[in-house]
Amino acid sequence: MNATNAELFARAQAAIPGGVNSPVRAFRSVGGTPRFLVSAKGAYVTDAEGRDYVDLVAGWGPAILGHADPRVVEAVQDAAARGLSFGSSTPAETELAELVEARVAPVEQLRLVSTGTEATMSAIRLARGFTGRDLLVKFAGHYHGHSDGLLAEAGSGLATFALPGSAGVPADIAALTLVVPYNDLDALAAVFAEHGDRIAAVIVEAAAANMGVVPPAPGFNRALVELAHANGALVISDEVLTGFRVSASGWWGREARHEASAYTPDLMTFGKVIGGGMPVAALGGRAEIMQRLAPLGPVYQAGTLSGNPVAVAAGIATLRGADAEVYAKLDAAAETISEATSAALAAEGVAHRVQRAGNLFSFVFGEALATAEVRDYATVLRQESWRYAPFFHAMLDQGVSLPPSVFEAWFVTAAHDDAAIARIVDALPAAARAAAAA
Numbered sequence: 001m002n003a004t005n006a007e008l009f010a011r012a013q014a015a016i017p018g019g020v021n022s023p024v025r026a027f028r029s030v031g032g033t034p035r036f037l038v039s040a041k042g043a044y045v046t047d048a049e050g051r052d053y054v055d056l057v058a059g060w061g062p063a064i065l066g067h068a069d070p071r072v073v074e075a076v077q078d079a080a081a082r083g084l085s086f087g088s089s090t091p092a093e094t095e096l097a098e099l100v101e102a103r104v105a106p107v108e109q110l111r112l113v114s115t116g117t118e119a120t121m122s123a124i125r126l127a128r129g130f131t132g133r134d135l136l137v138k139f140a141g142h143y144h145g146h147s148d149g150l151l152a153e154a155g156s157g158l159a160t161f162a163l164p165g166s167a168g169v170p171a172d173i174a175a176l177t178l179v180v181p182y183n184d185l186d187a188l189a190a191v192f193a194e195h196g197d198r199i200a201a202v203i204v205e206a207a208a209a210n211m212g213v214v215p216p217a218p219g220f221n222r223a224l225v226e227l228a229h230a231n232g233a234l235v236i237s238d239e240v241l242t243g244f245r246v247s248a249s250g251w252w253g254r255e256a257r258h259e260a261s262a263y264t265p266d267l268m269t270f271g272k273v274i275g276g277g278m279p280v281a282a283l284g285g286r287a288e289i290m291q292r293l294a295p296l297g298p299v300y301q302a303g304t305l306s307g308n309p310v311a312v313a314a315g316i317a318t319l320r321g322a323d324a325e326v327y328a329k330l331d332a333a334a335e336t337i338s339e340a341t342s343a344a345l346a347a348e349g350v351a352h353r354v355q356r357a358g359n360l361f362s363f364v365f366g367e368a369l370a371t372a373e374v375r376d377y378a379t380v381l382r383q384e385s386w387r388y389a390p391f392f393h394a395m396l397d398q399g400v401s402l403p404p405s406v407f408e409a410w411f412v413t414a415a416h417d418d419a420a421i422a423r424i425v426d427a428l429p430a431a432a433r434a435a436a437a438a
C-alpha cells in the first residue's frame, strides 16, 4: 500500500520545518492536508494516493506548455546525458540569452541565476552600484523573493500568513526599503520629493500577481519610469511571474503595443517560464548597466549552478515551444475558466470581482470589493478571504487543484484542453455553494 498524503505529511513535518520547503505549500491558510505529488502530465498532477487533479498551479507558473511536455523532457534528458553541471560556459547559455533579448527589447544583456530571489537581489545590488545610492522603493503587496530588503509588506506567503515582514531582517536593512501603495503615483512622487537623491531604484511587479492579481492602472508603469528617471533612479521591472507567460514578451510586451503605455525599464528580472520548471532565473537590461557586473565591473554576482546546462535546456525548449498558438490557448483557457468561475459564484450570490492581468487571474470576495476597481494591497486585504478555503477544498475534493491561498494567481497551461476545463466547470457549482455558506 502506498503511504497516504496524511502519512507523508506527518513524516515530512518531523524531517522538514512545517513539512514543506516553501511556506504556501503547507495549506496553512486553507487548512487540511497538502497533497504529496508524485507525477504531472499536461494539465494534470497525480498525488501519492493515485488521485489526479486538474492543476491550476502549474508549478507556480513555469509550466505554460503543460507539465512534462515531451519537447522539454527530451531536451532535459539529452542535456543530462551530456553532463549535469560544468561550472564553465556553455553554448546554450548564450542561446537562452539571445532568445530573451530577441523578445524583450529593453534587455540588451542578460545574466542567468537560479532563482527569482537571486535575480531581484542581484538587480538591486546592481542598481545601487550603478547609481551610488542606497534606498529602494517597493510597492505594498508586491513580492520579489525572500531577500532581506524585500520582505516589507510583501505579497505571496507573507500575505497568506498576514506577516508584515520577517524576523531576522536587521532594522538597518529594512530601513533602506521604502514601501508605497501600488498604483498610487502621488505617493510615489511624495517619496521622491522627500528622498529623491538617495533612491537607487524602484522595484515593481510589471503586473502584480502575488496579492492575487492586481493589474497596473493604464499608464502606471510608464509614469513610474518617467518619475524615477526624472529623479535619477532606475526602474527594476520584475517579470519573474509575468515574463513569457502573459505574452511572448511578457507584460512589457503587452504595454509596448500602445504608445500611451509603452515603457522601458532599466533592469528586468525573470524566472519561472524562463526555466521551464527547472531552476533558471535572470536579470537583464541596458548593456551600460549590466556591464557593471563582475567580471567587467565592480558589482559582484556569481553562482556555482548559474546557467546550469540541464536547467538551461529546459528553458530553451520551453521558450521555443511557446509560440503564438500557445499564448492563444493560455488566453482562451483563462477567459473560459475565469468567466465560468465568476458565473458560478454569481449564481450562488457570492459577491466577488474577477481580477485579471492577461491570462493571469484571481478573485476577490465581498460586496465592498465587487463594484469598484481593486488597485492596491489595502483593498485586497479588506476582502472576505474566509470564503476561499471552503471553495478551494470543494474544488480539491472534485479533482481540481487551485493555489492554496486567495492571495495567489491561478495559472493555466496550453494543455488545459476541453476535458480539463470541463472538469473545472463541473466542479464550480458545489464550490460556489461552499463559498456562499462560509
Ligand code: PMP
Pocket (backbone or CB within 6 Å): 060, 114, 115, 116, 117, 118, 120, 143, 144, 145, 146, 156, 205, 210, 238, 239, 240, 241, 271, 272, 281
Ligand atoms: N518575483 C516575483 C514577481 C515572483 O512572483 C517570485 C516568486 N513567486 C519571485 C520574484 C521569487 O522567485 P523565486 O521563488 O524563484 O525565488
